[in-house]
Amino acid sequence: MKKLSRRERILRYGTVMGSCLALAIMIILSLCTSRQCHSENPEPLAEGCTWTEKLTNASAALPELKPIDRTMERFMQQWGIKGLQLAIVRNDSLVYTQGYGWADLEAGVPMEATTIMRIASASKLVTAIAAMKLIEEGRMSLDSKIFGPGGILTDIFPDSIIADPRAFDITVDHLLLHQGGFSRWMGDPMFRTADIMKAQKLTTPPTPEKMVEIVMSHRLSFAPGASRRYSNFGYMLLSLAIGKASGTDYWQYVREHVLEPAGACGLMSAGNYYADRHPSEARYYPPDSSETVEEYNGSGCMVPRVYGGSDINALLGAGGWTASAAELARLVAAIDTNPAVPDILSAESIATLTENAPKEKLARGWVDADSAGNWVRTGTLASTHAFIKRFANGEIWVMLTNSGVWTGHSFSHQQARVINDMASRYHDLLPHRSLW
Numbered sequence: 001m002k003k004l005s006r007r008e009r010i011l012r013y014g015t016v017m018g019s020c021l022a023l024a025i026m027i028i029l030s031l032c033t034s035r036q037c038h039s040e041n042p043e044p045l046a047e048g049c050t051w052t053e054k055l056t057n058a059s060a061a062l063p064e065l066k067p068i069d070r071t072m073e074r075f076m077q078q079w080g081i082k083g084l085q086l087a088i089v090r091n092d093s094l095v096y097t098q099g100y101g102w103a104d105l106e107a108g109v110p111m112e113a114t115t116i117m118r119i120a121s122a123s124k125l126v127t128a129i130a131a132m133k134l135i136e137e138g139r140m141s142l143d144s145k146i147f148g149p150g151g152i153l154t155d156i157f158p159d160s161i162i163a164d165p166r167a168f169d170i171t172v173d174h175l176l177l178h179q180g181g182f183s184r185w186m187g188d189p190m191f192r193t194a195d196i197m198k199a200q201k202l203t204t205p206p207t208p209e210k211m212v213e214i215v216m217s218h219r220l221s222f223a224p225g226a227s228r229r230y231s232n233f234g235y236m237l238l239s240l241a242i243g244k245a246s247g248t249d250y251w252q253y254v255r256e257h258v259l260e261p262a263g264a265c266g267l268m269s270a271g272n273y274y275a276d277r278h279p280s281e282a283r284y285y286p287p288d289s290s291e292t293v294e295e296y297n298g299s300g301c302m303v304p305r306v307y308g309g310s311d312i313n314a315l316l317g318a319g320g321w322t323a324s325a326a327e328l329a330r331l332v333a334a335i336d337t338n339p340a341v342p343d344i345l346s347a348e349s350i351a352t353l354t355e356n357a358p359k360e361k362l363a364r365g366w367v368d369a370d371s372a373g374n375w376v377r378t379g380t381l382a383s384t385h386a387f388i389k390r391f392a393n394g395e396i397w398v399m400l401t402n403s404g405v406w407t408g409h410s411f412s413h414q415q416a417r418v419i420n421d422m423a424s425r426y427h428d429l430l431p432h433r434s435l436w
Contacts, residue, residue, distance in 0.1 A: 049265035051094075051436045055113050055326065060097050064429055068422060072100050075418050079411070081403040082285045083111035087325035089396035092333045092340030093434035097326040103402065104283040116322045117282045117400045118270050118312065120379030122386040124235050126267070127317030128176055128365025129335060130242050130254045132349040135172075137257075140245045142173035142352075147216075152241045157212060164219040174224045175238040176364040178231050181220035189215055190232040190318060193296040193311050205297045208236055208314055232318040239316035250316055261344045262334035263436070266327040270312045270320050272296070281322055282402040284383030306383035306404070319379065325398040328388060330436070332396050341436070378412040380404075387415035389423075397423060 068086070076084050082105055087097040099111030134140050145151040148159060148168035162168065166181070174180045186192050186199065193205050200206070200214060215233055222229075239250040246253035251269055259267050268278050277283075284306040292302040293309040303309060313320055323331075333341040335350055343350065354369040363369040368376040372392045379386035382404040390396045397419045405411040 046260045046265050048260065048263045051263065051330075052114050052266055052324075052326070055097070055435060057098055057110075057113050060113055060435055062096070062431060064431075065096055065426070067429065068096070068426055069098065069100070071418065071422055072098070076101055079403075079405050079414070080287075081401050081405070083115070083117075083282055083402040085111060085113070085115065085117070085325040085398075085400045087113075087329040087396075087398045088430065089329045089333055090430055091394065092336070092338040094326055094329060094436045095430050095433055097324075097329075097435065102283075105285075106283065109283075111282065111402070112280075113326060114266070114280060114324050115282050116266060116268060116278060116280050116324050116327070117386075117402050118284065118319075118381060118384045119321050119323050119328065119386040119400065120319050120381040120384055121232070122323075122328065122377050122379035122388060123315070123317055123319045123321040124379075125365040125377045125388070126254060126258065126321055126331070127235055127239055127242065128353055129331070129345065130250075130258050130317070131172060131176060131238060132345055132353060132364075133257050134242060134245050134253075136346060136349055140172055140241070142171065142176075144172045144241075144245075146170045146172070146175070146237065146241055152245050153212075153237075156209060156240070156244065157216070161213045161216050163217050166220050166223050167216060170224045172238065172241065173364075175231075175234045175241070178228050178234055179225050180231055180234045180237070181222040181224050181226070181229075182215055182231055182233050183218040183221050184229075185218055188232055190236060190315055191310050193314075194294050194298050197298040202298070205311055205314070208240060208316060211314070212237060212240070232315060235318035236314075236316045239318070242317070254317075258344065259331070262331050263341070264323075264327045264331040264334070267321050267323045267331075270315075270322050272310070272312050273307050278322065285403040286382045287404045287406040306381075309382070312381075319381065323400075325400045326435075328386075328400075329396050329398045332388060332390055332398075336390055336394065336396070338394055376416070378409075378415075380409045380412065385411050385415060387412055387419065389416070389419055391423060395423060 072084060072086055083101040083103050085099050088095055097113045099113050099115055101111050103109045103111045103115045140152060146153055147157060147162055170180050186195055242253055243250040259265055271277055286306045291305055293305045295301045295303045295308045296311045334344045337347055337350055353364045354375055356369055356371045366375045366377050374392050375390040377388040385401045387399045399415055
């Protein structure tokens with residue numbers, strides 16, 4: 001490797017520092033305009049989604065549910081959470097939802113019932129629903145191949161990019177079940193963008209399509225279907241397949257065929273930076289506010305992990321959605337077999353998503369589904385924790401936070417504990433009403 005002269009080193013250092021300075025200015029400007037951004041009027045809601053227009057903390061509040069509020073406030077204090085949201089559904093009716101704490105502490109914006117937040121891997125449930133919808137439409141099947149002759153993505157990815165011939169056996173169902181067998185030679189590729197750029201000598205972050213080429217240039221860790229390993233890459237790949245099979249793109253298909261029919265139009269694709277957020281989106285807080293990491297795009301800048309540390313948007317359906325707790329609850333109500341909110345999937349498709357195999361944990365989209373009818377979905381990023389539970393009695397409880405917790409993925413156990421406790425303790429306090 002050629003040794004750089006002193007002048008070249010100075011120039012290179014100046015370039016990096018200049019880009020970092022530009023990023024710092026962008027962050028400062030976004031802070032200065034935060035109140036204005038949050039006051040922007042959202043786009044008109046689609047028909048069937050207008051139930052959110054009058055939904056606020058005040059409109060949902062009930063004096064008799066103060067014990068739930070106090071439990072949430074203690075929970076936030078215990079774990080250092082800046083903002084939290086809770087939604088409760090009974091008999092397919094939204095009976096309670098509240099925002100607690102701050103959506104944006106620095107800007108003085110409280111957490112509202114309609115504030116949206118990143119939902120991390122809870123996005124996989126959205127993606128699994130979309131896959132089942134496409135299957136019902138006859139545009140693909142669980143057994144549809146992804147690569148090779150007749151594969152959904154054959155037109156995009158030629159056979160020459162595949163290093164392991166076993167990859168030609170990967171099906172839609174393998175992706176749904178985390179059974180694709182993808183190599184993690186550098187860890188989770190979806191969160192190692194800067195390292196992959198260095199290894200591949202890339203000057204720009206890899207697109208989802210480029211990431212597929214990179215990952216598939218390595219041999220699989222196991223034959224598709226032979227084992228199971230949780231894979232963000234697999235659900236990103238499934239997102240590309242959904243876009244291709246639908247003839248549109250992933251985001252558009254999900255909005256038009258899943259979210260609007262379900263009456264959950266408030267879900268939005270996530271951005272990577274504070275300045276990218278939607279008008280009603282919260283600010284995010286990492287477990288350690290002093291921690292910085294290398295920016296995902298290879299700039300060399302050190303940035304807050306929650307803003308620029310990862311390419312959140314490129315996760316697509318693996319972790320790229322934002323939502324409110326009430327919107328997520330509405331989506332689950334549209335796939336729970338209770339006819340009060342019309343289901344957007346057939347009973348057969350819902351059964352396929354929640355197929356019970358406890359030892360293998362084979363639920364599709366959900367992380368767990370037992371034979372009694374309890375379904376669970378979690379999601380974790382340094383910026384957020386999402387927890388969704390549909391109880392066997394039909395109740396749906398959703399909790400979202402805009403703060404990461406130092407225990408990481410295991411925090412979902414604490415969310416499960418407090419939600420299970422509240423569902424049992426406060427069952428008789430829940431009102432008979434519908435905020436939908």
